[in-house]
Amino acid sequence: MELVTIDDIRQAAKRIEGDVVRTSLVPIDGTVDRTLWVKPESLQPIGAFKLRGASNAVAQAVGRTSTVITHSSGNHGQAIAMAAAAHGLRAIVVIPDDAPQIKIDAVRARGAQIVLVPGEERASRVEQLAAQKGALVIAPYDDHDVIAGQGTVGLEIAEDLPELPGGATVLVPVGGGGLLSGVSTALAALRPDVRVVGVEPELAGDAAESFHRHTLIRWPRSRTARTIADGLRSDLADRTFAHIEKYVSDIVTVTEEQIIEACRFLYRRGRLVTEPSGAVATAGFFAHPQVVGDRAVAVISGGNVDPHWYAENVVTSSAPR
Numbered sequence: 001m002e003l004v005t006i007d008d009i010r011q012a013a014k015r016i017e018g019d020v021v022r023t024s025l026v027p028i029d030g031t032v033d034r035t036l037w038v039k040p041e042s043l044q045p046i047g048a049f050k051l052r053g054a055s056n057a058v059a060q061a062v063g064r065t066s067t068v069i070t071h072s073s074g075n076h077g078q079a080i081a082m083a084a085a086a087h088g089l090r091a092i093v094v095i096p097d098d099a100p101q102i103k104i105d106a107v108r109a110r111g112a113q114i115v116l117v118p119g120e121e122r123a124s125r126v127e128q129l130a131a132q133k134g135a136l137v138i139a140p141y142d143d144h145d146v147i148a149g150q151g152t153v154g155l156e157i158a159e160d161l162p163e164l165p166g167g168a169t170v171l172v173p174v175g176g177g178g179l180l181s182g183v184s185t186a187l188a189a190l191r192p193d194v195r196v197v198g199v200e201p202e203l204a205g206d207a208a209e210s211f212h213r214h215t216l217i218r219w220p221r222s223r224t225a226r227t228i229a230d231g232l233r234s235d236l237a238d239r240t241f242a243h244i245e246k247y248v249s250d251i252v253t254v255t256e257e258q259i260i261e262a263c264r265f266l267y268r269r270g271r272l273v274t275e276p277s278g279a280v281a282t283a284g285f286f287a288h289p290q291v292v293g294d295r296a297v298a299v300i301s302g303g304n305v306d307p308h309w310y311a312e313n314v315v316t317s318s319a320p321r
Helices: 006-016 050-059 075-086 101-109 119-133 144-160 178-190 206-213 238-247 256-270 276-287 307-315
Strands: 035-040 067-071 090-096 113-117 169-173 195-201 250-254 295-300
Touching: 006 050, 006 144, 006 178, 035 144, 035 256, 035 276, 050 075, 050 144, 067 075, 067 119, 075 090, 075 101, 090 101, 090 119, 101 113, 113 119, 144 178, 144 238, 169 178, 169 276, 178 195, 178 238, 195 206, 195 276, 206 238, 206 250, 250 256, 250 276, 256 276, 256 307, 276 295
Parallel strands: 035 295, 067 090, 090 113, 169 195, 169 295, 195 250
Antiparallel strands: none
16 A cells, blocks of 8 residues: 655645645643644635545546545535535535534535435445446545645644744544544654644544554444544544554544533634534643643644534533633
C-alpha cells in the first residue's frame, strides 16, 4: 500500500486553493495554566473539514466519469455534492438512516441524489450502485486523494504554529481516520517537534483499541452508534491504520459528557458552534492533560449540529465550562 506523502499534500493544497477556507489557529481563553489553540474547520463553506479531501478527489475525477458516489453520515456527502457541482459532475450519496436530519437536508440542498440505508449496508450499497450507474467511488476516508486533501489541515498548522521549546500536541478527531492520517503525515514531515494524538468517543473506541493492540479491530455498527458523535462512528480502514501506526503518538478516548462539556466550552469561551464530533479533540485536551501536555492545538472538525439538540444541551445548559 502506498502511503500519502508530503508532496501529495502540497499538490492537494495547490489543487484546492480557492475552493476551501484557510482556517486560522485561534487561541482560546479559560484554560488556566495551559495553552490551547483551535483550528475551526467548522468555518468551511459546508461546515466541516471534509471539503478539503472531497475537492482534491473530485478535481482529479474530471474527465474520468460523469458521476461520483460515496457513503457518508452527512459532512463528506455534502462536500462531495458541493465539489461535484463545481466541476459539473453528478453526485450520489448513500447515507445511514440514523444520520442527523440537518446533515441529510444539507446534502440534498447541494443537489446530490440521496439513498438512505441501514448503517451497516452503506458500503455495500455504494459498490452496488456504482456498478449499476458506472459511477466513480470516492470513499470518505479510505482514499489516497481524500487523505492528501485532509492533510492540508496539517500543512496549515505547521505553517501557523509558533516554534515552542518542547513542542506541542495536535489533537485530531478520529473516526475512519482520514483526517488523522493526513494531519499526522504532514506534521511528521514538517514539524517533528509536534506530537499528534487522535481522540475518539469512548463508545466508539475501535481506533484506540486498534492502536494500543497494534492490530486493526472493527466494532459493529450497533456498538459505535451509541455515541452522539455521529461523524466518528466509522471504523479505521487498512489504509488509514497504516498511516496512524507510522505517524501518530497516541489515541485517547473521551466520554459523552466530556464531549458535551467541550461543546459548551467552545460556545462560551470561543464563540464557536461545534457538533459533538467536532468538539472531541477539545474534550481530549481537558480529559487527558498528562498525555497532551500544556500546549495543544485541537482541530474542530465540524459544526453541523442539530439546532434543537444544541440549544438544549449547550446554549441553555447551566453546567459550568
